[in-house]
Amino acid sequence: MHVYVSFFIRPDLREPLMADFPNATFTFAPHDVNEEALATANVLLTYGEDVTEDMLEKAPQLQWIFVASAGIEKLPAQAIVERNIIVSNVRGIHKKPMAESIIGHILALKRAIPWMYEQKKKGEWSQDVRQEELNGSTALILGPGAIGGEIGRILQKFDVTTIGCNRSGERAKYMDETITFEKLKDYLPNADIVLSLLPKTKETDRLFSYDHFVSMKETAIFMNFGRSNIVEESVLIGALKEGQIASVVLDVFDEEPLSKDSELWTLDGVVISPHISSRSSRYVERSLAIFKPSLRKFMQGYRNLENIVDLKRGY
Amino acid sequence: MHVYVSFFIRPDLREPLMADFPNATFTFAPHDVNEEALATANVLLTYGEDVTEDMLEKAPQLQWIFVASAGIEKLPAQAIVERNIIVSNVRGIHKKPMAESIIGHILALKRAIPWMYEQKKKGEWSQDVRQEELNGSTALILGPGAIGGEIGRILQKFDVTTIGCNRSGERAKYMDETITFEKLKDYLPNADIVLSLLPKTKETDRLFSYDHFVSMKETAIFMNFGRSNIVEESVLIGALKEGQIASVVLDVFDEEPLSKDSELWTLDGVVISPHISSRSSRYVERSLAIFKPSLRKFMQGYRNLENIVDLKRGY
Incomplete structure (x- = not known):
């Protein structure tokens, strides 16, 4: 089993990943495409934005793309569907950081928090603000x-x-x-x-x-x-x-x-919010926590992985 | 029963209050002390900051002070205790707005919301920020x-x-x-x-x-x-x-x-946060919702009101 990872994983997360799967080979190529490795890759770990038809052609053994993001619009859907490549994502991963961001924005607006920041910058004490x-x-x-x-x-x-x-x-x-x-x-x-x-x-x-x-x-x-x-x-x-x-x-x-x-x-x-509501300092850690059980299943021959994405449906 | 109110109550809240208690007399004195009314007042509704020993002397019939705030440090405790005047407050009232403010502040800091406001002012798109x-x-x-x-x-x-x-x-x-x-x-x-x-x-x-x-x-x-x-x-x-x-x-x-x-x-x-975390556009409405059942009890002769404050203990 050859797993190709196209994004950066910190050493403290990378090493346990390799240790957990001694029977798999890992290629970490966070910066440039490693064509030689792609040629034998069975699994691709990606944020989804770098996957092109060209890349897929260079990966004839590819059976599964694990997208460590929720958006899959940029994937070359037709080529993937034609080749019957499984796509799964990290659907659950965004829910906690996103919920925290969204509720944070709501509470900030209701409770006049932006106004407080402005008052501080002006060095002005005032209680004259409407709070919902x-x-x-x-x-x-x-x-x-x-x-x-x-x-x-x-x-x-x-x-x-x-x-x-x-x-x-x-x-x-x-x-x-x-x-x-x-x-x-x-x-x-x-x-x-x-x-x-x-x-x-x-x-x-x-x-x-x-x-x-x-x-x-x-x-x-x-x-x-x-x-x-x-x-x-x-x-x-x-x-x-x-x-x-x-x-x-x-x-x-x-x-x-x-x-x-x-x-x-x-x-x-x-x-x-510059498209960062789902971001978190714990993002990769979380992605791998979702990926590992799926990889275990996949290596055992199962194909009913978590969070499988139906590319024909679009989500 | 004569109820003296020392803070401002909007007409749309004042009228239902009077309608609910046809057997009580209300004096609304949000700006100046009405000494004549104080002389016969049995109940005082106050934010707590205006109550002085002098005011109490002018209110010989006073039996109950309802403080529409949580802090009671400014009350003339000794005089109140000596005269056995009941003090009750709106303990529960702050919990929702305060919880919303506090959790709003926490989420804003964790999710880099102040940074987003700054970026917007600068007109600068960036995703380069740490979000916890x-x-x-x-x-x-x-x-x-x-x-x-x-x-x-x-x-x-x-x-x-x-x-x-x-x-x-x-x-x-x-x-x-x-x-x-x-x-x-x-x-x-x-x-x-x-x-x-x-x-x-x-x-x-x-x-x-x-x-x-x-x-x-x-x-x-x-x-x-x-x-x-x-x-x-x-x-x-x-x-x-x-x-x-x-x-x-x-x-x-x-x-x-x-x-x-x-x-x-x-x-x-x-x-x-300039001591405004408990404030809310619904504050007076809420205070009255706590006050009314207590006033009903009080008029029936009960003295075991909600949220009684022990001034000897300090809270």
């Missing part, structure tokens, strides 16, 4: 999967009503109620927080139009931590400028890095 | 009462180990373990978050010395949301400057407003 409470509010969570569920689980402990929104309307965990996309407009007027965690698919494309923002509370926080395709950036900016909603927190953008010229940088009420 | 995770860490909560318990309850849902610390070491709710003040030094080296909610008493005075900070993790967050007497400000500043701890979040100060000259304003790693 999170408890008693309603959160509409689009895409209530593993990450949305983790956020719902914690929000419920803050006494927040959680409404999940997905394609089927099928009941989702830690949601007080789950609705279909069709019902979205009926529920927007009562939501204090609207959070999207949706993947990029045909159904989610431009799900939000100007009218959706008009129907929202003027005090609402709109958060996009899924994919940017759900709303046109200019529509979102317009709605915020008109005061249709109070705040926007974005982790995803049409263009990344976000252009220097984007109005989002200068607009009040916008928080820019 | 809250889950898996240990919080040491000094004074695990109603507020500390609420924070512990939520922190446990973030998979944080909660250690309560009080005088008796008596088991406190939502604490995985409770220790006495004497054990503090043994537990500090393992704490990622040290949060004080302690009242000002003889036992809590200068509870933290320089050595305590030396024994803490260099990555620790020290938070004081109780009273400032637990540590000398200069000791805290010294420990932070030396890197004995990473961050300090303060809601309470020796001098309030904090002096323009205080080094806390300019020191990195300090967050100043």
Whole structure:
């Protein structure tokens, strides 16, 4: 068994990995493609962004790609499907750091924490600020999967009503109620927080139009931590400028890095999280904790690995 | 029954209050003392800061002071005790807004949210920042009462180990373990978050010395949301400057407003919450929700009201 790793793993994590699998060969190629090693690689560990058709051609023995990230849009889907290569990812890995980031952003806004930072810089003592409470509010969570569920689980402990929104309307965990996309407009007027965690698919494309923002509370926080395709950036900016909603927190953008010229940088009420909400100093450690049991299974001949991704479906 | 209210209550809250108690007379005197009304007042609703011995002398019929705040240090304790006036407060009221503020501050620091705000101001896209995770860490909560318990309850849902610390070491709710003040030094080296909610008493005075900070993790967050007497400000500043701890979040100060000259304003790693963590746009509404059942009991002749404060004990 030959495992090819295309990202950097610290020695203190790399050594236990090799020790755990004495019957496997590991190639660590975090900087350049090692074509010789690829030629015999059976398993590829990657963040997903470096996998090209060309790379796949150089890896004729490849049977399994383990993507240490949730987004798999950049994978050459057709080539992978044709060759029947298994793709699995680290679906669960993002839920804790992302939930912490998202709830951190919400609490910061509700409790006037950005204002406190500004006051400190000015050296100005003041108590003259409006602070809201999170408890008693309603959160509409689009895409209530593993990450949305983790956020719902914690929000419920803050006494927040959680409404999940997905394609089927099928009941989702830690949601007080789950609705279909069709019902979205009926529920927007009562939501204090609207959070999207949706993947990029045909159904989610431009799900939000100007009218959706008009129907929202003027005090609402709109958060996009899924994919940017759900709303046109200019529509979102317009709605915020008109005061249709109070705040926007974005982790995803049409263009990344976000252009220097984007109005989002200068607009009040916008928080820019530069696609880092899932990052953590413990990320690789966590990825390997998910990878190891799967590798063990794979080496025993099983193919029913954890978190298998259906590339035809897109997530 | 004559109820004297010394703080401002919005008409939309004032009217239902009067409607609920048709047999009581209300005097609303949010700006100046109404001596004539005081002369016949049986109940005083106050934020606690305006009550003086002189005021009490002018209110010979006073039997109960309802303090819509948790701190009762400014009350003329001796005069109140001598006249057997009941004092009750809104102990529970702060727990939700305070828990939200405190957890908001913790998550903001862990997830690099202040850094994101700065990057936005600079218009600079970068992902080059260290983000920690809250889950898996240990919080040491000094004074695990109603507020500390609420924070512990939520922190446990973030998979944080909660250690309560009080005088008796008596088991406190939502604490995985409770220790006495004497054990503090043994537990500090393992704490990622040290949060004080302690009242000002003889036992809590200068509870933290320089050595305590030396024994803490260099990555620790020290938070004081109780009273400032637990540590000398200069000791805290010294420990932070030396890197004995990473961050300090303060809601309470020796001098309030904090002096323009205080080094806390300019020191990195300090967050100043100008004694507003318990504030909320829903504060008065909440106070009245606690007051009303007590007033009902009181008018029926009962004296075993909610949240009675023992002024001899100090909290």
